[in-house]
Amino acid sequence: MSYGFAAINTSGQTIISDEMENLHFLGKATLTGNDGGNYGDFPGYGGANDTLDGRVIFTYTITATAPPLVFIKPSDYNRWHAIITQSNSGSTWTFDVIASGTSTSDAPELYCFVNANSTSGTTSTHGLVVWKPDGTTRTFDSRYNPLAISDGGTLAPPLDPTDGSGLPGNTSGHSWNYATNDHDFRSTTRYTSSAVTGTYSALMFAAPSLAQATYKRQMEGYKKSTWCCASCCGHCLCSSSQEHWSTAMWWVMYRNTFRLRSGYMDAGWTNYAAGYSFSSSHEGGGWFGGGGGSYSSGSMPYTAKTINLTSNAYIIADATRYG
Amino acid sequence: MSYGLNVYKADGSLGFSTLDIVWMQIDQFTVAANASVANTYPEVSGMTVIAQMQMINDPPASQEAYAPEVIVSGTTVSVAPYTSKTSEQVIIMVLAQD
Numbered sequence: 001m002s003y004g005f006a007a008i009n010t011s012g013q014t015i016i017s018d019e020m021e022n023l024h025f026l027g028k029a030t031l032t033g034n035d036g037g038n039y040g041d042f043p044g045y046g047g048a049n050d051t052l053d054g055r056v057i058f059t060y061t062i063t064a065t066a067p068p069l070v071f072i073k074p075s076d077y078n079r080w081h082a083i084i085t086q087s088n089s090g091s092t093w094t095f096d097v098i099a100s101g102t103s104t105s106d107a108p109e110l111y112c113f114v115n116a117n118s119t120s121g122t123t124s125t126h127g128l129v130v131w132k133p134d135g136t137t138r139t140f141d142s143r144y145n146p147l148a149i150s151d152g153g154t155l156a157p158p159l160d161p162t163d164g165s166g167l168p169g170n171t172s173g174h175s176w177n178y179a180t181n182d183h184d185f186r187s188t189t190r191y192t193s194s195a196v197t198g199t200y201s202a203l204m205f206a207a208p209s210l211a212q213a214t215y216k217r218q219m220e221g222y223k224k225s226t227w228c229c230a231s232c233c234g235h236c237l238c239s240s241s242q243e244h245w246s247t248a249m250w251w252v253m254y255r256n257t258f259r260l261r262s263g264y265m266d267a268g269w270t271n272y273a274a275g276y277s278f279s280s281s282h283e284g285g286g287w288f289g290g291g292g293g294s295y296s297s298g299s300m301p302y303t304a305k306t307i308n309l310t311s312n313a314y315i316i317a318d319a320t321r322y323g
Numbered sequence: 324m325s326y327g328l329n330v331y332k333a334d335g336s337l338g339f340s341t342l343d344i345v346w347m348q349i350d351q352f353t354v355a356a357n358a359s360v361a362n363t364y365p366e367v368s369g370m371t372v373i374a375q376m377q378m379i380n381d382p383p384a385s386q387e388a389y390a391p392e393v394i395v396s397g398t399t400v401s402v403a404p405y406t407s408k409t410s411e412q413v414i415i416m417v418l419a420q421d
Contacts, residue, residue: 007328009341013421016328016339019366020347020419067351067414069375086414087380115348126333142330148343152373152420208377210390301386308390313373313418315346
């Protein structure tokens with residue numbers, strides 16, 4: 001360049017420039033509530049493989065004149081987290097963060113960063129400010145804690161979000177009214193990893209949740225009842241039959257979530273919603289009626305599949321430098 | 324350090340240094356549902372570029388919310404729905420590292 005400012009780090013990388021903008025700490029988003037936690041198990045079901053990881057949705061807001069880059073700083077690093085929804089009304093931004101487990105304690109903190117020109121309010125008279133050649137747009141302003149990152153890359157979770165062997169599916173040939181789930185829908189072992197540096201308990205990550213998945217286990221039950229309607233001398237002269245059917249179905253919807261642990265960033269899954277349905281019916285007019293009834297909780301949002309399974313960019317930074 | 328730049332806060336603590344590593348924010352833009360966008364950034368020539376995508380206003384519990392495809396090729400970032408798919412509204416944040 002013929003004029004301007006550039007700071008080059010010890011690796012030869014430009015880290016301050018009058019042409020490109022650094023991100024700066026805007027503040028922590030305000031926790032406004034949570035949904036109470038849910039789906040630690042299948043609603044309405046109490047048999048085998050009932051347990052799910054569970055989740056809580058925490059909601060936050062912050063005022064920003066530009067879309068902020070948001071980092072999640074876990075309070076409990078054993079939990080998986082991700083921003084699953086963000087929206088804005090004017091300059092008020094709202095974020096829904098999913099956390100695995102059903103405890104409403106230990107809400108994560110959200111650290112928000114924006115470009116220098118979207119920061120305001122400091123009265124500090126010390127520091128370094130760099131402007132673009134237009135003389136009015138700030139690209140760097142040390143008074144607002146410029147973002148320094150420790151790691152970055154791309155990650156995608158594995159296709160199968162379930163701990164059970166293989167993807168769950170449909171099977172028939174079960175006995176009538178059979179409703180025992182044989183698939184483990186938890187996600188504790190389903191993740192991919194990328195190495196990170198630094199003391200993990202000080203780190204925070206910016207990693208949007210894009211991938212989502214819905215899977216179900218369905219069991220079809222059947223019974224055919226046959227009886228004798230007239231007999232003579234020990235022989236059946238007339239027989240009749242009646243067919244019985246049942247369907248048991250467990251479904252879970254997942255969102256891509258992330259976890260920081262010693263040496264690694266993991267991309268995995270957390271169940272967002274779940275449901276169980278059971279129905280039992282029989283052929284009309286028979287003597288051996290008595291269907292098993294029906295039950296249904298929620299509705300599966302779409303047919304079983306994983307979507308948006310693409311590597312998305314993540315960034316990791318040391319939270320102790322901010323706030 | 325024996326050379327470089329340290330920028331201190333008013334309280335005397337170190338705020339930023341040439342020992343730090345950064346990702347510069349090159350651009351951020353919203354792509355409407357089912358729309359296609361391609362933006363070129365000549366200033367990042369020779370740098371590593373990533374595009375972070377976040378869906379906005381997606382209803383995660385009630386429908387298939389498809390993200391568009393994002394391709395970073397040199398200094399151009401392209402966003403478009405996958406073939407035969409719809410796509411949700413997203414915010415794209417373009418970051419670059421020298």
